[in-house]
Amino acid sequence: MxxxxxxxxxxxxxxxxxxxxxxxxxxxxxxxxxxxxxxxxxxxxxxxxxxxxxxxxxxxxxxxxxxxxxxxxxxxxxxxxxRLLPDHPNGRAEVRRLMQWFLEKAVDESGQFFIEEKIYKRMRRPGEGGGPPDSTTLRAARGNLKIHLKYIAYLAERRNWLAGEQFSYADLAAGAFLSTIDYLGEVPWDKEPVVKDWYQRIKSRPAFRPILADSIKGIPAANHYMDLDF
Amino acid sequence: MxxxxxxxxxxxxxxxxxxxxxxxxxxxxxxxxxxxxxxxxxxxxxxxxxxxxxxxxxxxxxxxxxxxxxxxxxxxxxxxxxRLLPDHPNGRAEVRRLMQWFLEKAVDESGQFFIEEKIYKRMRRPGEGGGPPDSTTLRAARGNLKIHLKYIAYLAERRNWLAGEQFSYADLAAGAFLSTIDYLGEVPWDKEPVVKDWYQRIKSRPAFRPILADSIKGIPAANHYMDLDF
Structure with a gap:
């Protein structure tokens, strides 16, 4: 179990x-x-x-x-x-590099600010670190998000999936990153058609369904969050 | 190559x-x-x-x-x-957990402050972020170091090596962490005899020799840094 x-x-x-x-x-x-x-x-x-x-x-x-x-x-x-990790050590290293990129670097530079400012601060009481989101922090998060979207587009333009031919942990890491921000309606999809196309493919996988059904009390998902055709 | x-x-x-x-x-x-x-x-x-x-x-x-x-x-x-990773998935997970602990958490909470304040700030020019170390930051780094030393002692008291019976990446990660701080003479060895005993064992390995020969121009190592009997 x-x-x-x-x-x-x-x-x-x-x-x-x-x-x-x-x-x-x-x-x-x-x-x-x-x-x-x-x-x-x-x-x-x-x-x-x-x-x-x-x-x-x-x-x-x-x-x-x-x-x-x-x-x-x-x-x-x-x-x-x-299998979500390729067989060759070089391929595995590339998947792991991107897994780290989206789960750590992208989160540190962008994701965590959206989550802290727009979700966690609303979940906590005023005396316990709660309060309204800080607009300067959100602006920085949006600026950094653009760079990460460009990087996803760069990879998706050159490869079938983000780390190469094969669907891998790299796609799931980037998908987890974007889905969190998309819940808050903060991904500018129209500006990044290549990223949107890649995300549409990953979003329609059965494994994504429970993530799309996620809901936080008092903080509803963006309107298009669940739509496979967004 | x-x-x-x-x-x-x-x-x-x-x-x-x-x-x-x-x-x-x-x-x-x-x-x-x-x-x-x-x-x-x-x-x-x-x-x-x-x-x-x-x-x-x-x-x-x-x-x-x-x-x-x-x-x-x-x-x-x-x-x-x-081999530096055990065979069993559970053992591998424990080595990886501790590898992350010492390479990321301990560095984020303590190691990086020593390095930034006592080395990098001295290597850079005043207009480029150089300057004297900040004593408040160093105090925080020392406080957090104590916690990580206690954790190493906790592990070393209960296990042959930090992650279990076998010498592993976990020991090398903790060794890399402490050696950097030891270069600056910031590890209070006398207060942590169990950690000292474990570090003495790892320090005497041939693989450690090049690390002990490290030297930064203008910032000499602490007197005991190279001694196997410190």
């Missing part, structure tokens, strides 16, 4: 939910609020961060990239040609 | 140099200054960060954890019982 500690709007958590769905591996979900730092969860992951995966009585598998390796080692072979 | 883009005081770069030495794989080194952002290096790694490894005409392998996976895939088997 698989148990996933996650947060609905954490990009690395969404990535793992997508990977699990691609592996057709069901997991029980437990939501963790990033500012909670509850002691029982710190015993699971002393870093206090999500996602964390547990399988049966095994030790906690902490962080998205470590979970991705674990799922490849335990499920990858059975996926056959749908 | 292997080519490594690195920085002498970057913890992830030191980690890769240690891994290469454990694999007995020689590499040509090219030093990159983090604030340089030269165009020819951005073509190698668009993220602009080190370490980056290239093998023959292969594509760049970017970031320490991706290089660690690459070297395990291409050299791990030949290391036999000295």
């Amino acid at each position: 698989l148990l996933l500690y996650h947060n609905l709007m954490s990009v690395p958590s969404r990535f793992v939910r997508l990977v699990l769905a691609e592996c057709k591996a069901g997991a029980e979900l437990t939501e963790i609020l990033p500012w909670d730092r509850k002691e029982d969860f710190l015993l699971v992951n002393p870093a206090g961060s999500v996602p964390v995966l547990r399988e049966n009585d095994g030790p906690p598998v902490c962080s998205a990239s470590v979970i991705a390796e674990y799922l490849d080692e335990t499920r990858g072979y059975s996926l056959g040609t749908r | 292997l080519l490594l883009y690195h920085n002498l005081m970057s913890v992830p770069s030191r980690f890769v140099r240690l891994v290469l030495a454990e694999c007995k794989a020689g590499a040509e080194l090219t030093e990159i200054l983090p604030w340089d952002r030269k165009e020819d290096f951005l073509l190698v790694n668009p993220a602009g960060s080190v370490p980056v490894l290239r093998e023959n005409d292969g594509p760049p392998v970017c970031s320490a954890s991706v290089i660690a996976e690459y070297l395990d895939e291409t050299r791990g088997y030949s290391l036999g019982t000295r």
